[in-house]
Amino acid sequence: MKIFIDTANIEEIKQAHDQGIIDGVTTNPSLVAQTGKSHKDLIRDICRLIKKPVSAEVLAVTEEEILEEARILAKIHPSVVVKVPLISEGLKAVKKLSEERIPTNVTLCFSPNQALLAAKAGATYVSVFMGRLDDVGHSGIDVTLQCHHILTQYGFKTQILGASVRHPYHIQTLAEGGVPVCTAPYKVLTQLIKHPLTDTGLEKFLADAKKSDI
Numbered sequence: 001m002k003i004f005i006d007t008a009n010i011e012e013i014k015q016a017h018d019q020g021i022i023d024g025v026t027t028n029p030s031l032v033a034q035t036g037k038s039h040k041d042l043i044r045d046i047c048r049l050i051k052k053p054v055s056a057e058v059l060a061v062t063e064e065e066i067l068e069e070a071r072i073l074a075k076i077h078p079s080v081v082v083k084v085p086l087i088s089e090g091l092k093a094v095k096k097l098s099e100e101r102i103p104t105n106v107t108l109c110f111s112p113n114q115a116l117l118a119a120k121a122g123a124t125y126v127s128v129f130m131g132r133l134d135d136v137g138h139s140g141i142d143v144t145l146q147c148h149h150i151l152t153q154y155g156f157k158t159q160i161l162g163a164s165v166r167h168p169y170h171i172q173t174l175a176e177g178g179v180p181v182c183t184a185p186y187k188v189l190t191q192l193i194k195h196p197l198t199d200t201g202l203e204k205f206l207a208d209a210k211k212s213d214i
């Protein structure tokens with residue numbers, strides 16, 4: 001499974017990249033706003049740091065404006081994947097961008113039917129927001145697995161991307177279910193590494209090794 005980091009924080013990207021655990025980066029307007037940097041500069045900096053797909057989101061909501069913004073973002077670097085909202089105008093833009101071979105990440109997907117339409121329009125990735133589904137009493141895991149099942153059943157090239165990941169169990173269930181991609185904040189990636197038995201085991205090994213040195 002590909003693991004992307006969901007952040008616009010360069011230091012977090014660098015840390016995860018150095019650990020060798022990430023296959024790409026996703027950003028969104030809320031994450032970019034936290035950095036105080038210009039969108040284009042930030043995406044350029046991330047693309048220079050990591051030679052892997054970097055999702056950058058458009059703010060436009062009409063087909064023409066989405067296309068205009070998407071083409072500008074795509075010109076920043078060949079690694080850019082343009083994030084487009086899952087709305088009617090967004091699907092029209094995704095169809096055109098797919099014809100232009102500009103990769104897309106269709107975002108704010110909350111249902112299997114929405115994912116099916118994004119795949120038909122030619123999306124490269126469809127981001128299903130698991131945590132936000134959980135927040136409103138649905139199962140983000142079930143919806144994401146349903147989306148993946150539908151796309152694989154019909155042989156779409158579009159990859160389901162589990163997003164809005166809030167805890168390690170989200171990632172484990174995606175991996176068990178064969179979902180090709182997930183994106184997670186740095187905090188959750190750090191939680192994946194840690195296990196209390198690893199820490200206590202290491203502590204004991206080091207203590208025992210010290211005793212034998214004496």
Ligand code: G3P
Pocket residue numbers: 006026027028127129131132163164165183
């Ligand atoms: O980047 C999209 C998504 O991962 C956002 O997550 O935690 O704001 O619902 P969250």
